Each structure stands twice: as structure tokens, then as C-alpha cells.
Amino acid sequence: MEKQSTLPLYQLFIHPKDLRELKKDIWDDDPVPGVMKVNHKRLDIDIAYRGSHIRDFKKKSYHIEFFQPKIFRGAHEIHLNAEYKDPSLMRNKLSLDFFSELGTLSPKANYVYVKINGKNEGIYLELESVDEHFLAKRKEAKGAIFYAVDDDANFSLMSDLEKETKTSLELGYEKKTGTEEDDFYLQDMIFKINTVPKAQFKEEITKHIDVEKYLRWLAGIVFTSNYDGFVHNYALYRSSETGLFEVIPWDYDATWGRDIHGERMAADYVRIQGFNTLTARILDEPHFRKAYQQLLEKTLQTHFTIDYMKPKVMALHEGIRPFVLTDPYKKDDIERFDREPDVICQYIKERAQFIKSELYRLS
Structure with a gap:
């Protein structure tokens, strides 16, 4: 990653009446109109708050939809994440880049600087929307x-939220793009995951899931330690060509040794076998379990090492530091920001040791 000396400036303009409406209820998903200016280009937009628990934070995160023109730089909508609870501001980007290097479809994440009605709002992470x-x-x-919108996206017939049998196999999912027939394919996959006998499972699951890509996604969660990642923080994509589902990661700030509150998380907190019904059934098959073990071993030698990751961490840190110093919400925490590369590198060392010590469980 190259050192960044400048960041794109996104200037947002919202009429005071609309801004008051936006602030009136932070849990309201209805957008308000606005204008975004980037490099002298004017864009009419709709803007709303985004996220769940993060809406309570002083520095808000935003969902922006382009209205006129409808497409800007190949996107119809973007997400501006404050990364407020991550003292490094880097974990989400590090994670999504890491997934991409593992061969998983992953959103692009890049830093921008945001002003609203002329007021500095500071550095943000722009996340690519997962859509057509x-x-x-x-x-x-x-x-x-399909977006996994809550913990019922657990690949199970049982509800994580209600602790009883699901009333619908689509619970936990919100369709972003697709047809009614695709709803059936999602239901069929979840039904088969939970009902096909063990003797037929290996053959049947490969008709619904790209298992190799699923294992890459599973490895990505396990290396980054996203505790919520097994039943949340992902999207499902079903290719019209292959007819197979694969998983796309999303919202990975609570990773690399810190939880959703920004607190230190033990390097052994997330087990290497992961969670959720589908993962359990896939890893119950010796062929898939061996492939997963080999993927973990290879990644421990290549991508998940201090030699490989530290230069990336330091380049990101140095690139965004000047902008953290001018961020009204983060500049007073600069000393903590400067300690974070060591926290992340210490996590990599300890997590690698833990995973190595647990590989025997997959034999």
C-alpha cells in the first residue's frame, strides 16, 4: 500500500431544515436530500445514518445514494464509516483487503475526508456497496x-433471536437484488443444509454452495477474529452462471484484537472451527476439513505473518495520520492511535500461535 499524502475531499451540503430532520431521530432510516461535491463535480444525493449500535456515537456514519446522476464512479450508493470505536481506524480496511487476498469477493474500502456544510467531520472509510x-x-x-441483517442469518432452522423454530427460512436476510425465484433458492439451500443426511451431504452441498470459496471466507473470519461474522456481517451472492452461493464479508471493524466496543479481545477468543450450522456440517466432512486445514496452514506461512502484514499496517498508519490530526473527533486520541500498530502486530503474533496450536483439531 502506498503512503497517502492526500485524501479525496467529499463536501456534503444539507439544508438546515433537512439536517434538523435527520438529527431528530437517529434510528429513522428515511433519507434527506443533499448535495455532494467532489473535485468540482456536483451530485444530488439522498443521505441517511447507517449502522445499528454505531448510530449512538458522536461521529455518525452515513449511507449515501446518488440521485442525479444516478451513477458516480461505477456506484449507485456508498457507505461512509466513521470507524469511531476502532482507535486505529484501520481494522475494517485491513480485514476487507485481507479477504480479497484470500480470494474472497470483498468490498473495496478507501479513506476520504468529509465536510458537512463547511464543517470538518474528519476522516472516513468509504465502503463499496455490495450490489449489481x-x-x-x-x-x-x-x-x-442477500444481506445478512441480523443473527437469524445463521444457516439454521432455529432462530438465534427467538430461540425457537424459524417461521420463515428467509429470516435474517434482506434481498438487495434478485428475483422471487432466488428467494426459493435461498430457502432450498437452508432447508437442505439442515435436513440432508450425512451420507448424502458432501454431494448435495456442492450443488448449492461454492465450498472452496466458503472455506476461504471462513478462514478470513478466523484469522481476523470477527466474532459476529459467522451469523451476521456478510452478504450472500448466488451466481446466475454457476447457481452456487458464496459469501461476501461486511463491517469488519471489530477485528485484529479489538471487539465492537474497541476493547482488547484475547487472541484465542474465536475458535478455529468457527460457528453456525453450515460450518459445522462442512467441517464434519473429512475432505472439506482437510482442505480447510491446508488453507489455514498456507495462510499462516504467507499472508498472516508479521513480515507480510506489518508493512501494510505501517503504510496505512502513516498515510492517514495527518488526517487523524485534523479530525475533530479523533485528534485528541492521537497517542492511542500511534500505539495501535503494535496492538495489531501483537495480535497477529498471538493469533498465529493459537491457530497453529489448534490445527490438530482438524486432523
């Missing part, structure tokens, strides 16, 4: 995309 434009940019086949 996301697929088109990667020359992927068209297909359905």
Missing part, C-alpha cells in the same frame, strides 16, 4: 444478493 454494480465491476455473473 459491485458484481459488474468485477466482471462477475449477474445474480441475487
